[in-house]
Amino acid sequence: MALDDPRAFLGRLTDGAVIDEIQRTPELLSYLQTQVDADGRMGLFLLTGSQQFGLMSGITQSLAGRSAFIELLPFSVHELEHAGIVPASLEEMLFAGGYPPIYDRSLPPSVWLSAYVTAYVERDVRQLLNVQDLDGFQRFVRLCAGRSAQILNLSSLAVDCGITHNTAKAWIGVLEASYILFRLRPHHENFSKRLIKSPKIYFYDTGLLCWLLGIQKPEQLIAHPLRGSIFETFVVSELVKTELNRGRRPAFCFWRDSNGNEIDVIVEAGDRLQPIEIKSGQTLNRDFFAGLERWTGLAKERAVEPTLIYGGTAALERRGVRIFGWNAAQRALST
Secondary structure, eight states, X not given: OTTTOHHHHHHTOTTOEEEOSGGGOTTHHHHHHHHHHHHOXXXXXXXXXXXXXXXXXXXXXXXXXXXXXXXXXXXXHHHHHHHTOOOSSHHHHHHHOSOHHHHHSXXXXXXXXXXXXXXHIIIIIHHHSOOSOHHHHHHHHHHHHTTTTEEOOHHHHHHHHTOOHHHHHHHHHHHHHTTSEEEEOBOSOOTTSOBOXXXXXXXXXXXXXXXXXXXXXXXXXXXXXXXXXXXHHHHHHHHHHHHHHTTOOOOEEEEEBTTSOEEXXXXXXXXXXXXXXXXXXXXXXXXXXXXXXXXXXXXXXXXXXXXXXXXXOOOEEETTEEEEEGGGGGGGSOO
């Protein structure tokens, strides 16, 4: 009805409505503009969608100046704490992730995630891109999972998946458009060092990441070879969620030089830079601070509030570094 008779469809919604997956009916937006202008009430319609490209392009063309945007990612630890349903341990948190149905329906993560991936591939991927080789695309997604928190090398991904470089580039765009993963850009200032200029990729949700990696229970994460990468993915996504939930665009990047020296996250605040180091270990040791000390020595007065987020839960300050546990990553960002 929305497609065949849009005026009648909207005419039934005199007090507004929530319209889900609005990107499937972009033709409706111009009629919606007319109704919103005639009514004059604010917040009459809530438009939701799971694909940022299709959703944003239609709304910015038809509803420019009449809309506000909120990006809702899977639940953050902070949100789960407010609801009293945060998992008891770090491993359980990493394994479950933050997708709402896992919590409000009390579903085992593997059951829901399996169905989600199937539906995602059949629905979103076919809509966003004419992917003929769906099995190849699923293989590509799993290869990306094994590279979360690592430098993105499209040529290597293409070779491992048996596709062209351009196809790999297009498929990464699909994964970004449908909120599966995101790219973290490198910091542009070299501080007298030769820099890595390629971005890193991170999955938005570690529950999905663990499922794609074949992890079957939380206990496997204790000694998993990719534990460090999974934990780093978790923390970076928590920082992104914190900024988006505050209605702000994340101003994050990472720094790595050609010798392998790295700062996991740099928060840009004007001309000041906040370095954040991420370590999955639960016991603090002096090695955790080496990267921060080296980088602050290079950045000098531009470095502010060096921060460490680790796999423990204590919050303290040591050697001029603020320290937060995995369950309080959002506190690393200034309010």
